[in-house]
Amino acid sequence: MERKPAQRFDPLPGRIAHVGGIESLVRDGHHYYFGFDESSDTVLSPLIDVPEAMAAFASEHMRRTTGAHDKNYWAIPVAAATGCSDLAGDAEREFTxxxxxxxxxxxxxxxxxxxxxxxxxxxxxxxxxxxxxxxxxxxxxxxxxxxxxxxxxxxxxxxxxxxxxxxxxxxxxxxxxxxxxxxxxxxxxxxxxxxxxxxx
Known part of the structure; x- marks a missing residue:
């Protein structure tokens, strides 16, 4: 069966091409990912519940200090964000x-x-x-x-x-x-x- 393409998400107004990383939270047991710029303490993306879609969003609308990167590059920090955060401990990132x-x-x-x-x-x-x-x-x-x-x-x-x-x-x-x-x-x-x- 042919796999459906990952859902595309619109960027947030005024927050395109910001330098940032990937964070995540859990709501009712379900993971959501989002872009975050620690230097300005600013959320950079919608909440995205599919890792591939988060990587695709980041490749299109976010940057690293080294510039733009493709989906394969962004898949690595997306995967890492599932298990750790630079913002809070695991318990603080879980909501119901x-x-x-x-x-x-x-x-x-x-x-x-x-x-x-x-x-x-x-x-x-x-x-x-x-x-x-x-x-x-x-x-x-x-x-x-x-x-x-x-x-x-x-x-x-x-x-x-x-x-x-x-x-x-x-x-x-x-x-x-x-x-x-x-x-x-x-x-x-x-x-x-x-x-x-x-x-x-």
Whole structure:
């Protein structure tokens, strides 16, 4: 039987020909691969669940410091990404639908890192004047990438009812990040939004 060609994936806007490597994560026991530029902490591709398709995507849309390479070259780092990561340990790279839905992302977690690397937290409070007002009271700097960690830390320690401003800001940014995830990531991480909605 003739083998079907690997599915092609469109590149992410503004992220073509970046220098980077291959990372992977596991969702409900299923591996997904993606391009990642550690130097700029930026996700470079959609989530791709077939190694051959990931290698083909990288050969077309990604670069190494030595330039462009073919699919055979990229097949090696794709295979290596199945078992190891430069970003997180194995346990941190494994997600389940119920786990994403059931709890808020932990401060400084790999999930939070991936959301930020995919979106740059490029959400502005014009979408939510309420969140903008909540951020002004403690005097947070929205350009500070660690402010979300601090919000989540406060919620984790004291609960959302005791820290309403932090909860309003964290809820807005997490929900907006999922909405703005590029490529097919919104579908994969949609349970994060459900977890936020279900959180007391």
């Amino acid at each position: 639908t119920e786990g994403l839905r059931g709890v808020l992302p932990a401060p400084e977690s790999h999930l939070l890192h991936l959301l930020g690397a995919a979106t740059g937290w490029n959400d502005r409070f014009e979408e939510s004047p309420e969140a903008g007002q909540a951020s002004e009271r403690p005097g947070w700097d929205e350009e500070d990438p660690e402010f979300i960690d601090r919000c989540l830390q406060a919620i984790q320690e004291h609960g959302p009812q005791a820290r309403p401003d932090e909860w309003t800001v964290a809820r807005f940014h997490l929900s907006a990040a999922v909405r703005h995830l590029p490529g097919n990531r919104e579908t994969l991480f949609a349970p994060v939004t459900e977890g936020i909605a279900n959180h007391p």
